[in-house]
Amino acid sequence: MSAEHPEGWIPPDVMAGITQQFFEECEEHLALLESGFLRLEAGDHDPETVNSVFRAAHSIKGGAAMLGATALVGFSHRFESALAHFRTSKTFPSHDVLKVFLKATDQLADLVRATRAGKELTDEQLNAASRELAGLADTTGTDTSPVAHTEEPAFSPVRVEFEDFAPAEQPWTIDFRPHAELYAKANDPIVLLRELKRLGEMDTVLDTSAIPLLSDLNLEDAYLAWSITLHTARTESAVREVFEFVERDCDLHVRAGIAETAIPPAADPRPVPAPALRPGDASQDAPALRAALQQPSTLRVDLERLDRLINLVSELVISEAALAEYAPKDSAQNPNFGEALDDLSQLTRDIQESVMGIRAQPVKSVFQRLPRLVREIEKATGKTVRLTIEGEDTQVDRSVIEGLTDPLTHMVRNAIDHGIETYEQRQKANKPAQGSLRISAAHRAGRVVIEVADDGGGIDRDCVRAIAVKQNLISADAIVAGEDIDNLIFEPGFTTADKVTDLSGRGVGMDVVRRSVQALGGRISVSSRRGAGTTFALSLPLTLAVLDGMLVSVCGQSLVVPLAALLETVQFSCDNVHKVGPNASLLAIRGSHVPLIDLGATLGYKPQSQLSADGIALLVEDDAGRRVALAVDDILGQKQVVIKSLEINCHRIAGIAAATILGNGLVALILDVNAVMASQKIGLAQDERLMAHA
Amino acid sequence: MLEPKTILTVDDSRTMRDLLGNALREAGYSVVQAGDGQEALGALDSIKPDLIITDINMPRMGGFNFIDQVRRNPRHRATPILVLTTESAPELKERARKSGATGWIVKPFDPARLLDAIRKVGV
Numbered sequence: 127m128s129a130e131h132p133e134g135w136i137p138p139d140v141m142a143g144i145t146q147q148f149f150e151e152c153e154e155h156l157a158l159l160e161s162g163f164l165r166l167e168a169g170d171h172d173p174e175t176v177n178s179v180f181r182a183a184h185s186i187k188g189g190a191a192m193l194g195a196t197a198l199v200g201f202s203h204r205f206e207s208a209l210a211h212f213r214t215s216k217t218f219p220s221h222d223v224l225k226v227f228l229k230a231t232d233q234l235a236d237l238v239r240a241t242r243a244g245k246e247l248t249d250e251q252l253n254a255a256s257r258e259l260a261g262l263a264d265t266t267g268t269d270t271s272p273v274a275h276t277e278e279p280a281f282s283p284v285r286v287e288f289e290d291f292a293p294a295e296q297p298w299t300i301d302f303r304p305h306a307e308l309y310a311k312a313n314d315p316i317v318l319l320r321e322l323k324r325l326g327e328m329d330t331v332l333d334t335s336a337i338p339l340l341s342d343l344n345l346e347d348a349y350l351a352w353s354i355t356l357h358t359a360r361t362e363s364a365v366r367e368v369f370e371f372v373e374r375d376c377d378l379h380v381r382a383g384i385a386e387t388a389i390p391p392a393a394d395p396r397p398v399p400a401p402a403l404r405p406g407d408a409s410q411d412a413p414a415l416r417a418a419l420q421q422p423s424t425l426r427v428d429l430e431r432l433d434r435l436i437n438l439v440s441e442l443v444i445s446e447a448a449l450a451e452y453a454p455k456d457s458a459q460n461p462n463f464g465e466a467l468d469d470l471s472q473l474t475r476d477i478q479e480s481v482m483g484i485r486a487q488p489v490k491s492v493f494q495r496l497p498r499l500v501r502e503i504e505k506a507t508g509k510t511v512r513l514t515i516e517g518e519d520t521q522v523d524r525s526v527i528e529g530l531t532d533p534l535t536h537m538v539r540n541a542i543d544h545g546i547e548t549y550e551q552r553q554k555a556n557k558p559a560q561g562s563l564r565i566s567a568a569h570r571a572g573r574v575v576i577e578v579a580d581d582g583g584g585i586d587r588d589c590v591r592a593i594a595v596k597q598n599l600i601s602a603d604a605i606v607a608g609e610d611i612d613n614l615i616f617e618p619g620f621t622t623a624d625k626v627t628d629l630s631g632r633g634v635g636m637d638v639v640r641r642s643v644q645a646l647g648g649r650i651s652v653s654s655r656r657g658a659g660t661t662f663a664l665s666l667p668l669t670l671a672v673l674d675g676m677l678v679s680v681c682g683q684s685l686v687v688p689l690a691a692l693l694e695t696v697q698f699s700c701d702n703v704h705k706v707g708p709n710a711s712l713l714a715i716r717g718s719h720v721p722l723i724d725l726g727a728t729l730g731y732k733p734q735s736q737l738s739a740d741g742i743a744l745l746v747e748d749d750a751g752r753r754v755a756l757a758v759d760d761i762l763g764q765k766q767v768v769i770k771s772l773e774i775n776c777h778r779i780a781g782i783a784a785a786t787i788l789g790n791g792l793v794a795l796i797l798d799v800n801a802v803m804a805s806q807k808i809g810l811a812q813d814e815r816l817m818a819h820a
Numbered sequence: 821m822l823e824p825k826t827i828l829t830v831d832d833s834r835t836m837r838d839l840l841g842n843a844l845r846e847a848g849y850s851v852v853q854a855g856d857g858q859e860a861l862g863a864l865d866s867i868k869p870d871l872i873i874t875d876i877n878m879p880r881m882g883g884f885n886f887i888d889q890v891r892r893n894p895r896h897r898a899t900p901i902l903v904l905t906t907e908s909a910p911e912l913k914e915r916a917r918k919s920g921a922t923g924w925i926v927k928p929f930d931p932a933r934l935l936d937a938i939r940k941v942g943v
Binding site for chain 2: 135136140143144147148151177178180181184185187188189191192193194310311312313314316317318320321368370371374375
């Protein structure tokens with residue numbers, strides 16, 4: 127404890143941590159509020175659900191009050207009051223009321239986030255919040271008047287000392303006779319007298335006249351009384367405040383002046399028992415054993431520490447690979463070494479998986495924002511949508527989750543705004559009036575697949591084609607058909623410009639979605655049936671820290687080509703390579719042609735393309751399904767590598783996604799297939815087809 | 821030197837537990853924390869705190885029920901209990917009194933007021 131600070135003073139850095147914690151907790155409470163209301167909306171009639179939403183609002187208010195966030199206190203108080211009505215009346219809110227509550231939850235969330243960001247809410251925002259609350263009050267008939275501002279703001283350190291101009295001391299006479307209840311609640315007259323003595327000079331007379339003979343003495347009863355003369359400059363209320371906790375459990379008389387007739391000393395003194403007649407303490411018998419608490423215990427860990435741990439584990443994986451590299455090749459010479467190395471490899475892999483597991487989180491944290499989003503889009507579009515969410519417990523690395531919010535938000539907007547038809551259109555098409563949007567997550571083949579499926583009109587291929595031609599994305603006579611047309615919506619610059627709305631027409635197209643998915647090492651695909659709906663599928667890696675790749679050598683450099691992009695390895699010779707013009711070559715594979723690129727030249731290892739007459743190439747595909755063959759010098763084998771960011775340690779290099787450290791300690795660059803292909807200015811699929819037809 | 825006095829705090833809000841815990845530890849108390857009444861009863865099997873500070877609205881077992889259980893337990897029934905209450909409304913104080921609480925602390929509180937309340941119940 128520091129000398130210049132009062133007792134119990136919390137240092138600012140600790141306080142900052144607690145504040146941070148409070149906002150994190152608020153997010154949990156908000157999620158609880160939302161899921162609780164949604165359950166009630168779905169017909170859940172468990173009183174505990176009402177209790178839990180009440181507690182959530184109450185907790186936000188309590189914490190906000192402690193931290194002095196007055197705006198938040200006011201709003202959560204109104205929220206709590208409106209809920210209290212249902213809690214005490216044991217009734218359940220109607221659908222209309224629940225809608226209001228859900229909206230108010232959204233506003234509470236905004237308020238929490240604004241408070242967290244240290245922002246003042248604009249008048250407009252506050253007015254909106256107030257209108258919602260007025261709505262709550264009307265529907266519930268509950269008093270939702272703002273919290274009384276008599277409550278002191280938390281932690282106000284200013285204490286004005288009145289000592290200097292204190293009024294003169296004055297005597298008070300206090301008669302105090304505790305009841306048995308005072309003792310039963312663990313209050314203690316001695317403590318109260320000690321408190322009283324803090325106020326000034328005090329004379330105390332103990333009245334023991336009520337103590338019966340020992341045979342009649344009931345240890346649970348109260349027999350003592352005190353008559354006190356107190357000289358203090360403090361007011362009567364200060365004196366009474368000492369007895370605040372016990373005023374109903376005793377006879378108490380406080381009056382100014384010295385008593386004319388103090389309680390006379392007992393004429394016939396009897397044995398005086400110990401004054402603190404506390405019950406209990408007698409029995410020390412072992413308490414009943416209670417069932418151990420089955421709650422899962424969790425620990426909050428700073429993300430930075432976790433990242434450091436992951437980094438260390440990555441180093442461990444590299445060291446382990448190095449050890450394997452330098453292991454004696456002749457295992458017969460030292461069989462124990464080989465065994466120990468195998469054990470180490472196994473352990474390293476286990477540790478790596480466990481650490482990655484720590485970072486894994488259910489996609490729930492992203493999915494739980496979707497109901498609100500859908501409600502807002504419904505409001506903006508006037509469409510009604512039934513949202514189904516599946517697989518929200520699917521675990522994905524945290525970094526993937528963080529990058530998922532934006533593309534998912536955009537896809538949901540698109541699905542409702544462009545995908546699902548208006549009420550009239552749906553009626554004409556004999557579809558249910560309410561549109562359906564299904565969002566699911568599942569693990570598939572070492573990746574996580576997230577699908578956004580609507581039951582709307584599907585992609586109008588004629589329309590998409592026309593737009594693509596108008597926007598010069600394809601030529602008017604390009605041979606593009608079927609699903610290739612659907613994929614045009616991912617092209618940069620593609621926008622259904624004639625349908626610009628508040629929601630989707632923000633100049634952000636599906637190409638941005640695709641880019642952010644690619645940034646996560648993922649792919650996006652679309653399948654659509656006219657009149658039946660559209661499904662977007664995101665396929666994402668489980669983690670961004672490890673990558674399966676093919677190690678190749680180019681001009682004496684080691685390069686890693688991500689396996690996800692690799693289709694096959696091919697031998698080429700003058701038999702299947704066709705020169706097209708002075709610099710370009712095409713490789714014939716099973717009747718179709720793909721461009722053959724000299725990877726060494728593309729990356730600048732050699733001045734210009736010099737493809738040898740025969741060699742090895744990797745057939746790769748970018749996220750848009752375009753294919754090229756990359757000529758390399760040698761294929762060294764398949765490897766799982768730990769991704770090290772180049773941008774953090776160096777800077778961004780075109781064509782290179784990241785780097786890794788190999789077992790032999792050498793750095794290998796990880797190829798960015800999409801960027802390499804972009805740098806080759808390889809056009810759309812139809813260009814490739816045209817070339818193939820050449 | 822005397823053993824530090826032990827205070828059991830019962831609150832479902834981590835923010836509140838942290839605020840209480842920090843303030844009490846800074847003031848030299850040893851602090852044991854529980855997230856609800858049930859957990860607190862479990863803790864009381866193994867410790868004998870000098871004071872209990874409890875919230876009212878908690879999942880599983882709320883504050884009033886918890887106080888009732890403590891007052892029925894011969895080992896702990898003489899332990900002072902302070903109730904954390906948000907409203908300073910008289911009816912809530914009355915409920916706290918009836919439940920067998922020794923006293924109450926009105927939220928929001930600053931450390932000085934917290935320690936005042938603790939001193940008033942003799943801990």
